[in-house]
Amino acid sequence: MTEITVRIGGQAGDGIASIGEAVARSFSRMGLHLFGLNAYQSVIRGGHVWFQARASDGRPYSPGDGSDILYALDRATVDIHSAGIRPGGTIVFDPEKFPLTASDVPAGVRALPVPTLEIARKYTSQSILQNAGGIGATAFLAGIPLDMLHGVLTDAYGRKAGDVVDWNLGASADGYTFAEKQSSPHAHALSKRGSPKLLMTGNQAIALGAAAAGCKFLAQYPMTPASTVMHWMAAHSHSLGIVVKQAEDELAAIHMAIGASFAGVRSMTATSGGGFALMTEGLGMAGMTETPLVVVEAQRAGPSTGLPTKTEQGDLNLMLGAGQGEFPRAILAPSNPAEAYRATVTAFDLAERWQTPILLASDFHLSESLMTVDRDEIDLNVPVPSLFTVVPNGHDYRRFQYTESGVSPRAFPGQPGLNFIAGSDEHDERGHLVSDIHAGIPLWISERRRMMEKRMKKLHGLAKDSPGPVFEGPADAPLTFVAWGSTVGAVRDAVALLREKGKSTNLLHFPTVYPLDPEVIRAAFSRTRQTLLVEANYSGQFGHLLRGEAGIELPDRLLKYDGEPFFPHEIVARALEVVI
Amino acid sequence: MADSTATPPTSAPLTQLPIVGKSEIRPTWCPGCGDFGVVAAVESSLKRLKIPSHNVVIVSGIGCSSNLPHFLSSYGFHGIHGRAIPLAEGIRWGNHGLTVIATGGDGDGFGIGAGHFIHAMRRNVDLTYVTMDNQVYGLTTGQASPTSTMGQKTKSTPTGVIENPLDPISLALASGATYVARGFSGDVKHLTDLVANGIAHKGFAFVDVFSPCVTYNKINTFDFFRQRVYKLESAGHNPNDIVAAWQRSLEWGDKIPIGLFYSVDRPSYEDLEEVLSAGPLVSQPAGLKGRDSLLDEFV
Numbered sequence: 118m119t120e121i122t123v124r125i126g127g128q129a130g131d132g133i134a135s136i137g138e139a140v141a142r143s144f145s146r147m148g149l150h151l152f153g154l155n156a157y158q159s160v161i162r163g164g165h166v167w168f169q170a171r172a173s174d175g176r177p178y179s180p181g182d183g184s185d186i187l188y189a190l191d192r193a194t195v196d197i198h199s200a201g202i203r204p205g206g207t208i209v210f211d212p213e214k215f216p217l218t219a220s221d222v223p224a225g226v227r228a229l230p231v232p233t234l235e236i237a238r239k240y241t242s243q244s245i246l247q248n249a250g251g252i253g254a255t256a257f258l259a260g261i262p263l264d265m266l267h268g269v270l271t272d273a274y275g276r277k278a279g280d281v282v283d284w285n286l287g288a289s290a291d292g293y294t295f296a297e298k299q300s301s302p303h304a305h306a307l308s309k310r311g312s313p314k315l316l317m318t319g320n321q322a323i324a325l326g327a328a329a330a331g332c333k334f335l336a337q338y339p340m341t342p343a344s345t346v347m348h349w350m351a352a353h354s355h356s357l358g359i360v361v362k363q364a365e366d367e368l369a370a371i372h373m374a375i376g377a378s379f380a381g382v383r384s385m386t387a388t389s390g391g392g393f394a395l396m397t398e399g400l401g402m403a404g405m406t407e408t409p410l411v412v413v414e415a416q417r418a419g420p421s422t423g424l425p426t427k428t429e430q431g432d433l434n435l436m437l438g439a440g441q442g443e444f445p446r447a448i449l450a451p452s453n454p455a456e457a458y459r460a461t462v463t464a465f466d467l468a469e470r471w472q473t474p475i476l477l478a479s480d481f482h483l484s485e486s487l488m489t490v491d492r493d494e495i496d497l498n499v500p501v502p503s504l505f506t507v508v509p510n511g512h513d514y515r516r517f518q519y520t521e522s523g524v525s526p527r528a529f530p531g532q533p534g535l536n537f538i539a540g541s542d543e544h545d546e547r548g549h550l551v552s553d554i555h556a557g558i559p560l561w562i563s564e565r566r567r568m569m570e571k572r573m574k575k576l577h578g579l580a581k582d583s584p585g586p587v588f589e590g591p592a593d594a595p596l597t598f599v600a601w602g603s604t605v606g607a608v609r610d611a612v613a614l615l616r617e618k619g620k621s622t623n624l625l626h627f628p629t630v631y632p633l634d635p636e637v638i639r640a641a642f643s644r645t646r647q648t649l650l651v652e653a654n655y656s657g658q659f660g661h662l663l664r665g666e667a668g669i670e671l672p673d674r675l676l677k678y679d680g681e682p683f684f685p686h687e688i689v690a691r692a693l694e695v696v697i
Numbered sequence: 698m699a700d701s702t703a704t705p706p707t708s709a710p711l712t713q714l715p716i717v718g719k720s721e722i723r724p725t726w727c728p729g730c731g732d733f734g735v736v737a738a739v740e741s742s743l744k745r746l747k748i749p750s751h752n753v754v755i756v757s758g759i760g761c762s763s764n765l766p767h768f769l770s771s772y773g774f775h776g777i778h779g780r781a782i783p784l785a786e787g788i789r790w791g792n793h794g795l796t797v798i799a800t801g802g803d804g805d806g807f808g809i810g811a812g813h814f815i816h817a818m819r820r821n822v823d824l825t826y827v828t829m830d831n832q833v834y835g836l837t838t839g840q841a842s843p844t845s846t847m848g849q850k851t852k853s854t855p856t857g858v859i860e861n862p863l864d865p866i867s868l869a870l871a872s873g874a875t876y877v878a879r880g881f882s883g884d885v886k887h888l889t890d891l892v893a894n895g896i897a898h899k900g901f902a903f904v905d906v907f908s909p910c911v912t913y914n915k916i917n918t919f920d921f922f923r924q925r926v927y928k929l930e931s932a933g934h935n936p937n938d939i940v941a942a943w944q945r946s947l948e949w950g951d952k953i954p955i956g957l958f959y960s961v962d963r964p965s966y967e968d969l970e971e972v973l974s975a976g977p978l979v980s981q982p983a984g985l986k987g988r989d990s991l992l993d994e995f996v
Contacts (some may be wrong), residue, residue, distance in 0.1 A: 146996065165758040173995035315995035325991075334791060357988075358981050360790050360972045369783035372776070376756075376787020379774060380795070384787070404778050477726040497994060501984035528787065530772035530795055531750040533714050538766055538773035541759070549767060550775075553725050566761070 118175030118613070122183065123259050125252075126198055127190030129160055135273065136188075136248045137168025138487065140317060143261045144172040145489045152480040152606070153487030154180040154682070159341070159425040165193055172244040174307055175613075178453060178606035180486075182686040183293065185303050186551035188255045190214070190248070191301055203228045205304050209254050211314045212677040228252065229300050231348045243398075251286055253292025253478040260306025263293050282576045315626075319483035319603075320387075322454035322490070323413055324349040325386050326461025328357055331501035332411070334384040336362040336373035336661035341425050343415040367392035371399035371412070378408050379539060381504055381529035383452075383465055387413035390432045391422065397439040400474050404444025406539040407517065407525065407572065409462070409468035409475075417481040418680040427680030428481035430602055430653040431490035436476050437631055437662065445471065445523075445570075445576040447583050448631040450478040451535040455494040457483060460628065462499050467582055469504065471575045472524055480653070482682040483603040509534030513544035519567060523574030543568060576632050583629035586641045590623030596696050597645040599671060601627040601659050604651050604683055607628065611688035622692060632657060638667035649695050650674040651688060711964050714749035715770070719777045731908030732762050732829050732920070736881030738799065738906075739827065740769055742893035743883070745753035754795045757787040758810060760802035761836045761906065762829035779809030782817045785824050793967045796847075796896060797824040804834045807843040807863050821900040823965040827892060828865065829882070831910035832917045839913030849916055865905045866946040866958055870939065876902035877942065877959040881926050882909070884955075891957065900965045907955070922953070929956030930938040936960045 123140050136153060151172040158164040171181045185206045188193045191509045192215040195208060202208065204225030211233040218455055222228045236250035237243070247272070248410045256266045267286050274282045286519055303500060317325070324346050327335070337347040351420045361375075364370035367388050375385040388396060403410045416432040418424035427443040436448050451460035457479065464475040507514070507526040509532050516537035523543040525546075529533035536547035543565055551568070555561035590612050598608045605626045615622050625641055625648075627633075642648075650671040651662045663669040675691040677683055699839030717740060725734050733830070743753060753771035757763035757937040759778035766773030772795075778783045785799040806814050808826045817826070833851060840853035844865065848857040869877045877897040880888035888906060909924045935941055942959035966974050975981055985991060 139883055212967055239873040295966075313996045315992060317995045321995070326984075329985040333978050333981065334787070334984050336787065353991075355971055357985070358972050358978075358983075360970060360973060362786075362790065364783065365812055367814055368780060369816070371787075372780045372783035373787035373790070376774070376789075377791035378787075379784075379826060380754075380788045380791025382984065384791070398777055399780065402780075404775075406774070430924070490995075497988055497991065498987040499984055499986070501986075529792075530751055530754045531979070533749070533794055536750055536770060536772050538775055540775045541777045542775065543803075550764070553764070554945040 118173055119305055119307060120171060120173035120177060120181065121185050121259055121303055121307055122169060122171040122176070122181055122505060123182040123186045123255060123352050124167060124169040124187070125188045125190070125255070126165065126200055127192030128164040129157060129164045129166045131166070131190050132245055132248050133168050133190070135488060136252050137170065139252060139269050139273060140171040140259070140261070141265065141487050142577060143256060143265045145316040146265055146269065146313040147307070147309045148313060149307055150176045150314060150489045150663030152177045153179055155485050155487065157426050162648040164196065166366055167194065167198065168476065170379055172307060174310060178609040179685055180682060181610065182684050185305060186255055186258050187379055188251050190251070199223055199226070204667060207303065208301065208359050209214055209251060209258070211251070227300070229296060231295055233292065236288050239291070239508055242548060246284055246288050247615065249288035250292035253289035254296035254487065255545050256289070257296040258300065258303050258306070258652060259295045260280050260302050260308060262309070263290060271290065287379055299527055302493040313490060314496065315452045316484055316487055317477055317490060318345060318487055319454050319457045320345040320415070320485065321349050322457040323461050323479065325495070326458040327411065328353070328359060328509050329499040330357065330462045330465035331383045331495050332379035332385050332465065333382045334374060335371040335386065336364050337387050338364050338367045338370050340389045340392045342417055342484040343387040343389050343392070346413060349483065358648050360620045374410055375408050376402050378410055379530070379555065383409070384471070385413065387410040387415065390435060391439065393432065393435065393439065393543065398441070401442060401444060403474040403540045404440065404446065404572070405541055407472040408539065409472050411468050411475050411477060413466045413477045413479060417680070424680040426481065427652060428603070428682050429678060430604065431655070431678065432479055432480070433630065433654070433657070433658040433662070441500065445473045445579055446476060446631070447579045448476045448478050448581065448600040449628060451628065452483065452603050452626070453490050455490045456628065463584065467579060468573045471579050472527060473575055480603050505529065505532065507532070507535060516548050517546045517568065519546060522578055523532045523571045524578070564575065564671060571691040580632040580634045582596060583632070585629065585634070585637050586625055586627050588623060588625055588641070588644070588675065592623070594621040594623040594645065595646050596649050598622060598624045598651055598688070600624065600651045601647050603629050604653055607683035607685050608651055608688055610685040611692065614689050615683050620692070620696070630662070633662070633666045635667040642669050642685050648673060648691060648694065651683065653677050698829045699903065701711070712762065712825060716747060716770045717750040717753050717769050718742040719835050719977050720768055720770045720803055724768050725764060726761060727912050729911040730761070731831060731882035731910070732765065734885045735762070735827060735829050735906050735908055736768050738880070738888040738892050739765070741855065741889040742896055745889070746896055748789035748796050753798070754788050756781045756788065758801045758805040758819050759995060760805045760903070761804060762802040763802065774963055776922045777803055780813065782810060782813040782826065783804065784964050786817060786822050789824055789967065790970070790973070790978060792977045793823070793973055794977045798896065799826045801828060803828060803830040803832060803844045804842045815868070816874045818869055818874040818903065820966040821873065823900055823967050825902040825904070826891065826904050830865065830905050831908050831914055833910050833912055833914040835910045846916055855863050860971065864946060866941065868948060869903045870942055874903045875961050877901035877962050878904045878957045879955045880904055880906045881922050881955050882906055883923055894957070896943055899958065900963055912981045921936055925951060925953045926955045927952055929954050929958065
């Protein structure tokens with residue numbers, strides 16, 4: 118696998134995200150797979166921001182370890198990132214902005230001074246155009262053909278008024294030509310490899326999956342890193358016929374979504390840990406009233422407000438326990454956009470089939486990273502069956518009828534002859550309260566027990582219908598990594614790195630983190646020799662869950678809670694410690 | 698699931714289908730509770746407007762008064778404390794062919810749910826919100842509520858309330874409600890007019906009802922209100938005049954106005970939400986079959 122990694126850094130407000138995306142999109146249009154990491158802080162102007170595109174002729178699942186080309190828009194970028202440049206790499210900078218001396222440049226790395234400001238002045242007095250010259254030089258070094266870059270810039274700036282497109286095309290060509298004269302492409306520069314890939318963030322994949330699954334209503338309150346689910350949906354609201362409601366708070370958001378679902382519309386809400394904490398009572402009401410609902414929980418580093426723009430898998434316990442009392446739920450945990458698309462479709466299917474809330478666990482690293490997807494990994498032709506299946510039957514309709522599976526016939530307001538009350542209080546089959554004049558009276562004590570068991574039975578169905586644990590890699594490997602969610606990506610890359618080192622390892626990951634079928638889990642672990650649990654939280658929450666649900670002990674762990682995603686080399690290093 | 702012969706909830710013919718009446722569940726309120734008058738007024742309003750029971754959803758939160766949906770034969774959602782309004786909004790946006798009425802008490806609406814109350818009014822969502830305002834927490838056995846009187850002694854304020862009561866009427870006017878009324882459960886006929894006109898009103902209709910708690914509020918009793926209330930309709934009040942409405946909302950003491958304070962025509966949220974112009978969301982096509990060009994934006 119040949120790979121090349123471009124990193125671009127500067128201050129918030131410098132336009133790093135746009136030029137980073139232009140580089141990423143150039144790679145994906147070349148038919149290369151890539152992982153794009155978006156690293157920023159919780160400020161709008163100032164602060165250090167960087168974007169990294171790791172492109173490969175194979176399939177990278179993580180940001181990787183280090184970079185080959187560093188385009189530094191400020192001095193701080195060199196100070197922070199130069200140590201990560203691999204030998205043979207290049208630093209692109211403008212000496213008019215800051216000087217670099219030989220001691221600033223690591224051994225085996227070149228510095229390429231590019232007059233980006235001077236190039237920009239040829240076209241305009243707006244200094245932001247310097248980025249075009251810088252990106253042109255960077256593209257040359259990375260092996261991106263100029264026409265590929267120009268196509269991307271034209272699409273990005275085509276809608277802007279005046280000469281913006283022409284300036285960008287001219288300045289990027291100047292930067293490209295300058296680099297061509299002064300330097301040569303990186304030894305790992307990649308060439309075009311076929312038809313363009315799709316490039317999307319985890320959140321875009323989730324929004325797309327929801328739309329494909331028939332979601333018609335999204336209510337959400339802004340919170341990083343979940344907000345871009347709402348942004349994509351809002352941008353497509355009119356064309357796709359999806360109502361997008363920015364609510365006054367997360368309490369309202371989840372109740373609006375439950376209300377729309379009660380009315381017969383597939384509905385979703387998305388938030389991060391803090392917002393999800395507010396939603397927990399509503400989540401329980403969806404469970405109690407057996408109202409389907411999909412909730413996206415894009416985790417960020419906690420506790421409390423924590424690190425708003427950094428990643429963590431610290432909310433698993435919250436998701437498992439959210440809401441007072443007990444009710445059936447499932448938690449799906451995709452690791453990349455292709456999986457997130459499919460998991461979202463599955464989440465809607467499970468929610469409707471089992472009439473209960475389904476959680477989709479994402480995190481900053483999945484939600485905001487840009488990754489490539491092959492077109493055939495996204496099947497938009499998802500069946501969206503009618504929900505109106507109950508036919509009036511005299512006066513005997515019982516919304517919460519006791520059934521073998523626990524699932525009862527679901528009617529909707531507007532359907533004649535099926536009127537019922539959805540009750541947050543404990544209720545009988547018709548929805549009438551057990552809680553006030555009946556509670557504690559023998560007949561109703563057993564009624565409560567039956568209704569509780571009816572709901573909880575659905576957990577068995579959920580366990581059966583949810584995707585089970587997956588093995589990847591050689592079956593007889595002496596070491597098995599155990600991971601869930603976005604962490605799976607870096608583990609996949611670590612398995613590949615270890616293979617190159619002649620070390621055989623495999624991966625056991627969990628697209629569904631709850632419910633877990635103990636028999637299935639024990640069977641999976643019976644095939645492992647030694648294990649290493651890799652989780653982005655302090656206490657190993659998933660490890661505790663495996664112990665509680667299936668009695669599986671995972672003594673060796675690699676836990677990370679510094680806000681950064683896992684990098685493959687960290688996993689490799691720990692694996693080598695464990696297997697020795 | 699296969700396609701079925703079940704009826705999707707769209708505009709079914711309105712004739713010959715049952716109108717909302719009493720359900721088989723009898724109210725569990727204390728004898729003499731003000732809420733009996735409110736449920737009677739809601740039932741009479743729906744009968745007067747001849748809205749079939751399957752097209753009505755009554756939504757509530759938690760509290761004595763929030764049990765109301767169980768006592769009528771419509772669809773209902775008895776939700777959690779303070780969240781009746783966002784639930785009702787979601788139901789409206791899921792199917793705006795439905796008549797949605799949110800009900801609840803003063804604690805539910807003006808305490809724990811106050812944030813939602815304000816925002817639903819500025820949105821002008823087309824639903825009717827009827828609060829049974831008894832100025833006390835009843836179901837939790839008598840604590841102070843946001844509308845309890847200054848100095849009122851309750852279990853949580855044994856030496857008297859030291860907070861100013863919230864005025865729902867002026868709060869509704871400030872929040873942009875397009876129909877603001879106050880009724881008294883001791884005058885069901887007048888209350889029925891207010892509720893029925895509120896349901897017929899396009900936009901957010903708010904009806905705050907003096908609905909005395911006969912068990913825990915010994916100050917704001919039926920007699921207290923009977924001696925004080927007067928009807929705005931008989932006092933020459935112009936309900937299209939917001940300044941006059943403000944002035945009337947400030948009246949409290951020996952004379953307390955009931956009736957329609959303010960009404961104005963303004964587009965509802967559902968009118969302005971473009972997606973809903975294609976009909977109730979519940980009847981619109983869903984999914985992305987055949988929309989493969991949507992993927993082009995990711996190239």
